[in-house]
Amino acid sequence: MQLKKGVPEVGDNTTAVAGGFDVERVRADFPILQQQINGHPLVYLDNAATTQKPRAVIDAISDYYCYDNSNVHRGAHTLSDRATAKFEAARQKVADFVNAETPAQVIWTRGTTEAINLVAASWGGANLKAGDRVLVSAMxxxxxIVPWQxxxxxxxxxxxxIPVDxxxxxxxxxxxLMLDHRVRLVSVNHVSNALGTINPVAEMIALAHDAGALVLVDGAQAIGHWAVDVQALGCDFYTFSGHKLFGPTGIxxxxxxxxxxxxxxxxxxGGEMIETVSFTGTTYNQLPYKFEAGTPDIAGVIGLGAAIDYINALDRRAAAAHEDALLAYARDRALQVPGLRLIGTATNKVAVLSFVLEGVHPSDLGMLMDQQGIAVRTGHHCAQPxxxxxxxxxxxxxxFTIYNTFEDVDRLFAALDKARGMLL
Structure with a gap:
């Protein structure tokens, strides 16, 4: 399988996995994996929807509520000082993680969805006019899609x-060919959640900028797989969600x-986004607080900071090689299943395997596999077009992600074979 473009090259997958990545040690860090579902050990293969949380993240959130719970920034007491210090330290961690120029460019949102809505409503509302064009991809x-509509x-x-083959x-x-003077912004995912395709965003950004357009990259599905450098990409906006990065939901x-x-x-x-308020007018706070109205998800921010610490302690090159090897193995197994059609066969992919089985509805397959302890996602994956x-x-x-194993792949296809026998 071809290595991901834009990702640091690794050596032979087998060597990297055996020599540099201890998946069993990683699995031990995730309490939720140590359970049975319907009498079977859990095989969690729904990581594109949300990743599980290591003990370090769970502990960081618990410790905040146990010892530091307070609102941030304006409290004149020790708890607020401690909460604020952890809150802003996490912002610095994110800035370093994506290589932002300053932490002031890191805006907390509820997730990728709100981040895109923020840009659409704020930048789009102020800058778009009749006749302007926004380009999004078919994937x-x-x-x-909807915020731009x-x-x-x-x-x-x-x-x-933008068409997809x-x-x-x-x-x-x-x-x-679509880029002309009327294109004001291109908004495209770094990785398709439904297919796993890695888009050539660096090339797209360069082309768009040459045409005078800005670029927003939805990084929700990319951020957990390899290091992202927003300055190297040259993007104008980049968004991601904590819960797809082994962090908590809601941040x-x-x-x-x-x-x-x-x-x-x-x-x-309201709240933190103001500098002064009177009934004759309001002045707004400086970045990043101008976009952070109200009490933020303080525990979520601290949990995301802990998730970044956890990821930074891993050998990400070896982790990426492990995921590539899992995908290659799963793809080869899938090609041996009668009636199975892979959906999304791009050369450059992350570890996502989407498929349909002739004569069987995906939701029926999903329910039967759950009875065998296999957690997969079924449906349109919020990608109906x-x-x-x-x-x-x-x-x-x-x-698949860092804590999945080749045994997980074997159990997936054993469950699929059993489901086929029951449904066909």
């Missing part, structure tokens, strides 16, 4: 779709170029 999550309805702009590969030549990140964030109007009003292109109601999606 986008609904969260990277909403702002287009208000401004008269239009949303146009049968393999699930974005058509870069078609994209280049996410918007990175933006400082000059863009400075010029954008606030997204919501893409499912329509493939003319399927949805797929079964098995998504």
């Amino acid at each position: 986008e999550h609904h969260s990277n 909403l702002v287009a309805e208000k401004t008269g702009a239009q949303v146009d779709v 049968e393999s699930g590969t974005l058509d870069l030549k078609a994209f280049a 996410g990140v918007l990175y933006g170029r400082r000059e863009l964030l400075d010029a954008m109007p606030p997204y919501q009003g 893409l499912m329509d292109q493939y003319q399927v109601p949805g797929t079964v999606r098995a998504s």
Whole structure:
């Protein structure tokens, strides 16, 4: 299998996995994996939807509530000081993690969805006008389609779709031809949640910038697989969610170029985003607080910081090689199953295997595999236009990460074989 473009090269997968990555040690860090489901050891293969949390993250959240619980920034007492210090330390960790220029460019959101909505409502509402174009790809999550449709309805702009071929590969030549003076922004996922395709975002950013357009990258599915460098990419905005990075739900990140964030109007009003308020007018706080109205998810931020500490302690090159090897093994097993059709066969992929089985509805397969302790995702994966292109109601999606094993793959296909026997 071809290595991921834009990811540091690793050596032979087998060597990297055996010599540099101890999956059993990693598994021991995740309490939820040490259980049985319906009388079978849990095989968790729904990582594209949400990743499990290591003990270090759970402990960090628990410790905050046990010892430091207080609101941040304005408290004149020790608990608030400690909470604020951990809260802002986590912002610095995120800035370092994605190589942002300053922590002021790290905006806390509830997740990728809110981050995209923030840019659409704030930047889009202030800058888009009738006749302008926003480009999204045919493989986008609904969260990277609907916010642009909403702002287009208000401004008269239009949303146009970058085509994706049968393999699930974005058509870069078609994209280049779509770029004209009316394209104001390109919003594209770094990795497809439904297919696992890795998009050539660095090339797309360069092409878009040459045409005078900005680029937002939805990094929700990429951030957990390899190191992301927003300065090297040159993107204008980058978004991701903590819960796909072994952190808690309800916390996410918007990175933006400082000059863009400075010029954008606030997204919501109240609380931390103000500097002064009177009935004759309000002045707004500096970055990043201008976009952080109200009491934030303090525990979630601290938990995300702990997740980044956990990831940084791993050998990420070896982890990426381990995931690549799992995908290659799963793909080879899938090709041996009669009636199984892989959906998304791009060369450059993360460890996501989506498929349908002839004559069987994906949800039926999912339920039967759950009875055997196998957790997979079924349905349209919030990518209905893409499912329509493939003319399927949805797929079964098995998504792998650092704590999955080759035995997990074997159990997936054993469960699939048993389900086939019951349904066909």
